[in-house]
Amino acid sequence: GRPGSGWAAREARRDRSAGGGAPPDPPGDMLCTASENLPWANIARLLLFQKTPEIYSVELSGTEDVGKTDTGDGKEKYRGLKDKRLELKKNHQKEELKKEVDLEDHKLSIKELERKYGTNIVTGLSSTQAAELLARNGPNALTPPKETPEIVKFPQADGAILCWIAYGIQYFNDKSSSLDSVYLGCVLALVVILTGIFAYYQEAKSTNIMASFSKMIPQQALVIRDSEKKTVPAEQLVVGDIVEIKGGDKIPADIRLLSTQGCKVDNSSLTGNLTPSLRTHDNPLEAENPWNKMSTSPVGTATGMVINTGDRTIIGQIASLASGVGHEKTPIAIEIEHFVHIVAGVAVSIGILFFIIAVSMKYYVLDSIIFLIGIIVANVPEGLLATVTVTLSLTAKRMAKKNCLVKNLEAVETLGSTSIICSDKTGTLTQNRMTVAHLWFDNQIFVADTSEDHSNQVFDQSSGTWASLSKIITLCNRAEFRPGQESVPIMKKVVVGDASETALLKFSEVILGDVMEIRKRNRKVAEIPFNSTNKFQLSIHETDDPSDKRFLMVMKGAPERVLEKCSTIMVNGQEQPLDDSTAEAFHTAYMELGGLGERVLGFCHLYLPADKFPETYSFDVDTVNFPTSNLCFVGLLSMIDPPRSTVPDAVTKCRSAGIKVIMVTGDHPITAKAIAKSVGIISANSETVEDIAKRLNIPVEQVSKRDAKAAVVTGMELKDMSPEQLDELLTDYSEIVFARTSPQQKLIIVEGCQRQDAVVAVTGDGVNDSPALKKADIGIAMGIAGSDAAKNAADMVLLDDNFASIVTGVEEGRLIFDNLKKTIAYTLTKNIAELCPFLIYIIAGLPLPIGTITILFIDLGTDIIPSIALAYEKAESDIMNRKPRHKKKDRLVNAPLAIYSYLHIGLMQALGAFVVYFTVYAQEGFRPSALINLRVEWEKDSVNDLEDSYGQEWTQYQRKYLEWTGYTAFFVGIMIQQIADLIIRKTRRNSIFQQGLFRNKVIWVGIASQIIIALILSYGLGSVSALNFTMLRPQYWFVAVPHAILIWVYDEVRKLFIRLYPGSWWDKNMYY
């Protein structure tokens, strides 16, 4: 067989490098891109700028939009190109789709077909012909997008390494510079490489999950070639091949049916609907003939001719439509970019400001550059990228446990910002199976249990009418359980038969017990199967009553057809003549059930008189030698694809979370509205314009549109709407149902929602949903019912097909946003404490309080685990009771966050760390006053008798060692206060004591890790001079503790005032 997993796997790959082979800016690569955006590019650019001061202003404006790195312009161009190409492609596809509609192959006769495709329906193609065609048209598989080879992708993600090379050259030119710079270069490079590897690893891991997930059994096809039946890989099918399909097979390509034996095809994944999906093909030349690749054929066998292969199949066209849809940047990517802009802005402006100050203070330019690097390193949260990735993947894992498989890590957060969910109906909101919902007999409507297990059937089963009805349901049914499923619960058994019959079979099996046994006892003697002309199904049975020798004729079908054939009606087990009033009752019931969007079937029976039809009577279904009129009408039964029991609750939760749920379905408006009502998408007390018109008995035009909260819009109406009208519709109505929509219209709806600045989630399972899934900010596919195309286009897969899981996802997504805020606030704080030393060093001339390598040890050492630990923080309040964040207003990093982190806590931290630094120097002999303006003498290699405050003299190395001790002390000072910072960041509004100090145990792991790493650095690696750490006296570890406590107290006060005075200027400026 063919190795690999068919087009689905290719699709998965296509998805990864979205945009069909366009290398720049694949959304899945955001993290890598961000790493490019982060520090190193800037450093290189700044270094560059040092060398060529004339391009200074250009570079500055360049850094304002750090997202566009050196390749920015190129990318921009590329984007333009891509858009254009996309448009072209779209148009092209639309044309092709249209062409498909005009496909006329089904109208051709077999002879014409044979001529057209140069084949013979008996002997098939010859092998040579097939090989030729294969060579000409390509394999019957969807073209995977051109993919950047992974090995290329990797350095691409870290073009930043180049920056380091530039940096290295810079220092290579000046050999007199001390080794420290070389160490720093190495560490920086290491950081870049590790971050790259990490991001790559994360990405590869999540892709692997998907790859294993979408594995499919290699597809084979039974084909007639050279007059022989051969099994060939489906990939090798060519136009003109004659294929045979058995029940259960996937249709390997678009085929034109030639002959069938009771074969039906399930096209629901293509059309998105269950109802019209079951096509009968008794007549091979029926107009609905061509079958489409990827559909499955649940029953029967068929022979067909391949008329389209590969990308030219309908599915191929839709798939390429999907992959042609550009994927927007995820909200979290936008937020992180915004954050990077802020950080880069701060870093670059402070860096340049101090560069100018340094130069004007007559520092050497090379020294000034080193200051600049120090300032930038201090400002860039090197560890944040890894932290965000880990945080997201932790949440993704947590969600996977709750049956949400997240393909694209960033989608985790997107779900949290979702403000509109466009949900498909079938399979997502509903159970995706026909189920008996109502019964009407004895002039009464009974409700059947439509929950997932049918366990609770409460309607009155004592009536004689029910006995008769149940018999008809059982006997007039061709569906059967597939053998060998004795241990499977009834509702889960696989049935051979169409959806309605399956529903009836299961319904009767649940209520009556072993249906097969009942059928055996009532042996079938004749049968007229359902067809579209008769619109009824009829069978004649022996009865299981040994004393009754009569035959029982049972019939089911379209209610009006069945009623036509009846002259009596059964009420309470008694036959009564069918008069006008009962006919009226029938119509009322029929209309009512139909109005619920349910599919209604009528049932009737007739006991054939034993004298006319003795036991030996031979029934002939062709001549119909038995009566088919004057039957006895027994009852109606209506079926619907019922909503999942968890959906109404989930919809309510979405509502209270401020999320608008819109139903988009290809189904009939009435059915759609009924389901929408039953799941709460249209709430119980809201009405559509049509409802109001009906209630007030006035024409629709006179109804004030303001009164209606809900709207049901069909695809036809949507087609005539301008984008402005659609916008109006989307804003005016809070409850909207779109019915009878096409794939393109789904796209239009999603785009319309996105125009409202909404973050749109789209759920879907069919191939037809995939373009919309792709277009959505987050596409959610169904794991069980979903087609591979849908899964591949989606960012997230619901493994249990349960809409309620989305709500869990939203909750997790919102939590991750809040926690990321906390993480970033935590990370930003220490930047000031890392930055101030440089500023003081330049201005006041103190010996450098903290080195760049030491800073990196904070950013990438002690701070990493704590910032990840914040991802485990529980929500502070019910995050599902607030509105979704506004994409453009509620930023991840807002002004209060930056100001509070930088100018409040950060400054306090800096002061605390300076206390530790001054303590170390003072106790070793340099009082603070002696340190001022000491820098030049301090750093001179030739000064080996520098006098301290006590008259002692120090050699250069002795001073250097003291400086390292100072680094270590400053480092420990920051670390101790970062512990306090970590604890205060647990909450943004509530008191720490409300949140519980010990509820999130990971925080304590983080704190322990901080302390242990610091201990190892100081006492374990204190002798490695390259690292600039020394063994610190134990008491210095406690010097910053008062400041740490102050930080805690201050933040508690802040939170207290926020809680006490909501809406005050304090709240506005201090709540981040």
Added chain:
Amino acid sequence: MSQAEGGVITSAFILLFYLVFYGFLTAMFTLTMWVMLQTVSDHTPKYQDRLATPGLMIRPKTENLDVIVNVSDTESWDQHVQKLNKFLEPYNDSIQAQKNDVCRPGRYYEQPDNGVLNYPKRACQFNRTQLGDCSGIGDPTHYGYSTGQPCVFIKMNRVINFYAGANQSMNVTCVGKRDEDAENLGSFVMFPANGNIDLMYFPYYGKKFHVNYTQPLVAVKFLNVTPNVEVNVECRINAANIATDDERDKFAGRVAFKLRINKT
């Protein structure tokens, strides 16, 4: 209240807040610094972790520890001479006699506190005349710089309470760093003789206590350095408790400098 007024009031609030907040932070910082400074004494440092081995240093002090003398070019060495004059002024015999004690050589001059603060502490005399030919007193050759026979002064870094030599005599020796340096270096004489440093100048009690402390010196007069060649000289102290082989600290107990006499 108009919106603009509200904005002004809010801004005023915020301004006030930052004034108070930063005022408080400053106070807090000052307080902790003050508390910290209470832990250190005025007279002796709390710790001397890094000062186990005193370093050596030369005078005249130059940018890269190189003594370059263009004999014919007065300006090239005049700055050295000025520096040395200034450096040696406190060593003048008159000043020494007036301020410092005559101590018994070969013994530490200990002045323990014995419970009561013994302050200020006396220092021992180091008379400029002890430097012999390098004393520069009535020297027309300006410490030999004008004749190409320069004096270089070696001093040992002050370290509080350090008993240099561990009760045994100690001296400074100088050598050329490599073989060719040794050859080029030629002969030299040292003052005091043998480069001895007497124990009586130790221990040092710190700037505050030991007000008139006079650091002992060793003068090296290079007599016939090969001219126009750079000579690497290394001087080290030979003392029982001063290690001179620290790999990282190139100035622990030793000093390396470059000597170059340019003659036309």
